[in-house]
Amino acid sequence: MKQKEIGKLPPFSVAMCVYAGDNAEWFGEALQSITLKQTVRPDEIVIVVDGPVPKTIKNVIHKYMEISVQESFCLKPVWLEKNRGLGNALKIAVSQCQYEIIARMDSDDIARRSRFKTQLEILDLNPHIDVVGGDISEFIGDKQNVVGKRTLPVTDKEIKRYAKKRCPFNHMTVMYRKAAVMKAGGYQDWFWNEDYYLWIRMQERGMVFANTGTVLVDVRVGEEMYRRRGGWKYYKSEIRLQKYMLDHRVISYGAYVMNCSKRFIVQVLMTSRMREWTYKALIRS
Known part of the structure; x- marks a missing residue:
């Protein structure tokens, strides 16, 4: 700078x-x-x-x-x-x-x-x-x-x-x-x-x-934040954005598949407690 x-x-x-x-x-x-x-x-x-x-x-x-x-x-x-x-x-x-x-x-x-x-x-x-x-x-x-x-x-x-x-x-x-x-x-x-x-x-x-x-x-x-970051509605919103990025060549198809897969695990398959632990232990510092 x-x-x-x-x-x-x-x-x-x-x-x-x-x-x-x-x-x-x-x-x-x-x-x-x-x-x-x-x-x-x-x-x-x-x-x-x-x-x-x-x-x-x-x-x-x-x-x-x-x-x-x-x-x-x-x-x-x-x-x-x-x-x-x-x-x-x-x-x-x-x-x-x-x-x-x-x-x-x-x-x-x-x-x-x-x-x-x-x-x-x-x-x-x-x-x-x-x-x-x-x-x-x-x-x-x-x-x-x-x-x-x-x-x-x-x-x-x-x-x-x-x-x-x-x-x-x-x-x-x-x-x-x-x-x-x-x-x-x-x-x-x-x-x-x-x-x-x-x-x-x-x-x-x-x-x-x-x-x-x-x-x-x-x-x-708090727990409410992790609850909001899960569920089908949130996941579908995320995937729609990933599709936009793919269509506009911001990401590759491989990145699209990887991003969608990770989000499905965290946002759909995990409970709020599991999601909270994942954010704190792996995503946040």
Whole structure:
């Protein structure tokens, strides 16, 4: 990466989504981690409220709207009458962001203190990079109760090689250029694979990727996460994406067969407990 003196960092937006099933307390912690506890705060936070939500979540949004006035950042909620799913909600969120650089954040995770500064410096020094993500630390209950870590390749070449087997970014950590995302068609509805599908389409268009090689976000996990990553519906979504990659010559037929076979074992044949052990022992570090 280029080396030059870093001047004033560019303004940026944060794209978030929240829906009725989210935990209001965790949502508040997520917002706190990207505002009051960040070394570099966002200039704008766009929160797409994906359908009707309970009063507890509304209260968190109203609380941080008041804080945004005091702390000089813009918080813009976008209220949807019906739940439209993550892919559609994110498409709306990105379109509503006014700044060229956008960071993703999930509604129940905790950003590390220097997350945005780290990513902004990389994008500022390397205008050819379109997406920069990072590693995650996974915890249950208390943030100190770390149960896993997902470490990803750092360079563009390594990331694109990794993408032939698995999703090359931790979605909740990414920061990207809006123009590059829009050029690839933006987010689209794809069950549990909205992000992976986007990265593949960006790769096809020659976008340049990077990961920091450092942990940027602490991520909540639990038995529910491993349950969601199994079953026929999830498997069919994964296989449909693998077929897209095969048809578009991102992967070979041999890689397609191997990827589909591994996913069938993990997502269909294994119980949630077995899947949890596999992720922790073999897939996560």
